[in-house]
Amino acid sequence: MKEKIKIFLETDLLEKYLLGTTSQEETLQVERYIAMYPEVRTTYNELQDNLEVFAKMHSMKTPDGLKERIQNRIKSENTGRKRFFRYAIAASFTALLFAGASYFFWNQNQSLQEENLIVNTKIQNLEENMRIQLEDVRNQFIVLNNPKTKRLNVKGNSKAKELKAVAYINPVKKLSYINVSKLPNLPENQCYQMWAEVNGQMLNLGVIQEATDSEKLMALPYAENAVGYITIEPTGGNTSPTVENIVANISY
Structure with a gap:
């Protein structure tokens, strides 16, 4: 029975149920598990609380006027x-x-x-x-909140020793994000830029803004054996990465 509950919790049915995207059959299954098993009910309540906090953190204000x-x-x-x-x-x-x-x-x-x-x-x-x-x-x-998500700690090399980030990789939902929590200071004429090498193609993910919000996540394109890079570039960003200025690698 515990194995059955464990398998259920490793799916994303509870998250889908909270977000209202389950089918009628999935809805009945989720509600049956919540009613029958305290472990599922406890996890559901925790996800519900997390979703409420998360929604408040990312609530979007309608433009003034x-x-x-x-x-x-x-x-x-x-x-x-x-x-x-x-x-x-x-x-x-x-x-x-x-x-x-x-x-x-x-x-x-x-x-x-x-x-x-x-x-x-x-x-x-x-x-x-x-x-x-x-x-x-x-x-x-x-x-x-998905148990299948992998956490990868990312650290900078000798050019950016204080750089710290965490990459979140979910192979089931095929989603990837990175949270850059600390960036070493740079001169005014330089900036940090994010790149991803996907299926042999280098993608420009844009300039990394100052890491003032520890909860802010940056989306990464998901692919098998993809690699992410953080480089130092001129202010405003570059059209292609400066290889000698790579300060961090992210393999996911």
Whole structure:
């Protein structure tokens, strides 16, 4: 029986159940195990508490003034439409005035449509960014709480002895993250940059920001026998790694 519970806990069904992504059959199985086995119930409660803390840590604030800007845009559109009808009625007294007013309001309407398109595009981009960030938070939660996740301690070489980081590798979910907790100081004209060699291709993962947040994770592309590198590059980053300035290797 203990082996059965152990096998169940090594799956990610509890995490999926918490995030609402289980199928109907999986949901019934999880709820049955929670009700029957105290070990599963205890693990479920711990994951629930972890998820609540994790969600609060990574909660995303809606950009200031977004709601007001959208409301003002709607009011502006309504005002524009009312003005259009008032002018249209007045313009009916004469064909000449009607033609001039029609052109004027057609032009106004085109401008409103273009502005609406810009606003809608910005809103869609914001929604997509929020979706991507929420997906990243979900993946981080799974990686940090899944028993199959491997932890690799990363240390710098002689060029960056104080560098410290932890890589989290989950071969089941095929997810990888790294938490760079300490970076040695560099001159203002230099920075640290992250790279990954995946299937023979070198990928630029961007400049590593100052490690002021010990909980911040940086996503790594997952692949068999992938290798990560941290290098010292000119401020702003480089298009290809400076091999002689490699300060840390991460094999995962």
